[in-house]
Amino acid sequence: MMNNQKKSLLTILFVGAMTAPLMAQDVQTALKDVEAERFAKAGQTLTQLATSSPSAENQFYLGYYYLRSGQIDQAKAAFDKGAAADAKNQLNNIGLAGVALAKKDRAAAKTLIDNAISATKSKDQNALIRAGEMYTLEETNDPAEAIRLLTIADEKDKKNENAEIEMLLGDAYFLKNDGGNAISKYENALTITPNLAEANYKIGRLYLRGKNYVKAQEYFKLAIQNDPEFAPTYRAYADALANSRAYKAAATNYELYVQKSGTTDPEQLLDVARYKFLAQDYQGAIAYLDQLKGKINNPIIDRMYGWAYSALGKNNESVESLNRFISTAPQKVIYDDYKYLGRAYSQLGTPEGDSLSIINLEKAAPQDTTENLYREIGEKLYKNKKYDKAATYYAKTIANDKKPQNNDFLWLGLANYQYAPRVGRDSTVAQMDTAQIKQVKQQYYLRADSAFTQMAQRIEADGKKYPLAYYYRAGANYYAYPNDKDKAASLAGPLYEKFIEQAIAPDSSDKTDYKRYLVTSYKALAGFSILKKDDAKAKEYFEKVLAIDPNDESVKKALEGPKEAPAPATPAKPAVKPKTPAKKSTAGK
Secondary structure, three states: OHHHHHHHHHHHHHHHHHHHHHHHHHHHHHHHHHHOOOHHHHHHHHHHHHHHOOOHHHHHHHHHHHHHOOOHHHHHHHHHHHHHHOOOOOHHHHHHHHHHHHOOOHHHHHHHHHHHHHHOOOOOHHHHHHHHHHOOOOOOOOHHHHHHHHHHHHHOOOOOOOHHHHHHHHHHHHHOOOHHHHHHHHHHHHHHOOOOHHHHHHHHHHHHHOOOHHHHHHHHHHHHHHOOOOOHHHHHHHHHHHHOOOHHHHHHHHHHHHHHHOOOOHHHHHHHHHHHHHOOOHHHHHHHHHHOOOOOOOOHHHHHHHHHHHHHOOHHHHHHHHHHHHHHOHHHOOHHHHHHHHHHHHOOOOHHHHHHHHHHHHHHOOOOOOOOHHHHHHHHHHHOOOHHHHHHHHHHHHHOOOOOOHHHHHHHHHHHHHHHHHOOOOOOOOOOOHHHHHHHHHHHHHHHHHHHHHHHHHHHHOOOOOOHHHHHHHHHHHHHOOOOHHHHHHHHHHHHHHHHHHHOOOOOOOOOOOHHHHHHHHHHHHHHHHHOOOHHHHHHHHHHHHHHOOOOHHHHHHHHOOOOOOOOOOOOOOOOOOOOOOOOOOOOO
16 A cells, blocks of 8 residues: 555656646747747647646746737637636736737736736736737837836846847837847847847848848848748748849748748738749749638739739630729729730730720839830730821830830831821721821821931940931831922932941841842932933942842833832831830739
């Protein structure tokens, strides 16, 4: 009997001796998990502790976990249970103050904290620390009150051994936008606990807020070296990288945050999808979006699907997603939504799609500062042979671009040139009499000449040549004066000669085959010479044509019989194609 009693007593003593330190160790590990935002793991540990030993302290730490992870009602229930378990333990009343602050009830929170500190006569350092911390957990809390309470707690730290106090003081100064003092406190914490990942992470966070992205990244890298498992660093590092336009690295680090924190928070997963999109990993973005179906009621998902589908060429899906987003969340619509919708419509290959593409791009164009969408509209209209409207949008392109492209002037000129002969035949415009038609045609030709002139000047200012600018100018001037052959010839002749001069001695990098353009130019100059009754000069130009194309029948006949002044041929399409605008943008939240 005695032996059995001794055995039972030994068991109780050893189990008791082993359980207490193990529980304390578990609490400390769980609190580290809370700081590292490994909330699922922390919650499992603290729930087990509170279930197996529902002490006031264990209930407080369970409530603390709920509070930090944003589960406010569960936090209140845990704190209430803890307060009922031990009325003298003030931690749960302080926890309830944190719940009040989360609900924006600062008056109730202050009463709870003041009463708790008064009950402990301001002697309980842990109560002071926790009370100060409660005032730092929300952006709208009271950092001044946090500093007051934490300073009292710090005065009790005679040997300056408590890094947590320094960290929380840093958080309070962070909320006050006092970056200098915040960094000093975080550095104090590093003096006490070298290689403290959280301290380097929070210093980096200050630089991130100050938009010093390079410096922020330095501290985030250091924090990762200190503790590769401290999850918040990866999320902040991703933000710093994204602001430096390193989108691929940003997406990688945000995924690391998700992996190391174990989060299933739909909003966090949505952020990964955003960074995947910015990194042009559209399929990766869609994979994350697919995980959110039925889990989050956020219309932004439709935007992200729409943008990603557009980039992947899944245009019907893009149109469907973006139209749903625009109709359900009109207050969140930004110009990029119309831009991607416009691009998706343009790829449908239908007249209705082309029309809706332009309508949506027009909505986006005035606000888009990264791409000149007027250029994109102009390209579409020119491709669809709506030259008058294309000319209007190329003019807008130039007017709305700080650095217009040379091609903008080229296509502005060609659009005007191509529309000029159609004046009076376009059934979509008001009817004009013969005199008006002649006048409007001339206006379009002269606008073309002006655009080609500006293009040539810009290129030659850089010490280069673009011979075709003069070729197009010559044609525009010739056709601008159909009833005055002498004036047309006098204006077009020198321009054809300028073209020939540049075309036979082009820039070394110019690989254009100018033969057909030279043939047209020589024939025109021969005709102008005939107009002046200079048959010898005409013959000279005709022979130059035959030197290029010995089988040109029209020139052979001209040399054999009576000479007439041939009109210049319509300029062929340009050798240079307009540049396609880049398709990057930021998905707004």
